[in-house]
Amino acid sequence: MKKVITDQGQGDEPTSTTPLKSKGKGRGKRKNKKRAKEILPLWLELPEEIWPNILQRLEIVEILLTAQKVCTTWRRACKDPSVWRVINMPIGSQYFNFDKRHTYEEMCRHAVDHSQGELVDISLAFYATNKLLAYITERSGKLKRLSISWNYSKLSLVQVVQKLSLLAELSLTEIVITREGIEALGSYCP
Known part of the structure; x- marks a missing residue:
């Protein structure tokens, strides 16, 4: 009806x-x-205060590419920083394409900007670069969880972790890191 x-x-x-x-x-x-x-x-x-909760159930890529284009109500809801507190851009996404690394890095930057400093949890994959990590670190002082997977470039993780004073969890899966790098990270992570 x-x-x-x-x-x-x-x-x-x-x-x-x-x-x-x-x-x-x-x-x-x-x-x-x-x-x-x-x-x-x-x-x-529906009351406007529940829209962020509904949108958080979508993947970030879906919000950036489709949800905010549905109607003005959804677009307005997509601008709410609470929608962007958790950014998860998994490799298994239907939108994911290894040939478009820079596109995903750019989308991640847009998502970080939409969070307006409220980001607390982010999961990244092969598109994570030192430049992207520096961008996230500068704009996300409340970050508590950082997850990076399937990344084989040399990342400056020690510098990133040093700047994230609230970081409580660092998850690294299938990445290149030396024993010394692990020890250095361990001295900065609780």
């Missing part, structure tokens, strides 16, 4: 996918347009 806004006010009326029938050629069209000026789905009437 959809909410129909008419000239008389609001009311719940069932809607159909078939167009309204007119009473002959040219008659009744104006009346039908007035009666059903705007048909709104009921989900648009």
Whole structure:
């Protein structure tokens, strides 16, 4: 059931996918347009404070590429920094493509910017670079968890961890790191 806004006010009326029938050629069209000026789905009437919770269930790539383009309500909700507190851009995403490394780095930067300093958890993959990690570190003073996987470039993780005073968890999977690098990281991570 959809909410129909008419000239008389609001009311719940069932809607159909078939167009309204007119009473002959040219008659009744104006009346039908007035009666059903705007048909709104009921989900648009949800309180604005629950939209971030709903959007957080999507992958960041989905929010950046599709969700914020659905309607103005979703676009406004996508601007809420609480949606971007956790950034997870997994390799298994349907949008992921190893040939587009710079695209994912750019999307990650946009997501970090949308967080407006509220980022607390981020998971990165092969597209993580020293430049991207520096960007995240400068803009994410509240970061508590950093996860990097499938990355074979030499990352300056010690410098990153030194700057993230609230970091409580560092997860490194399938990355290149020396024994000395692990020991140095251990001295900065609780």
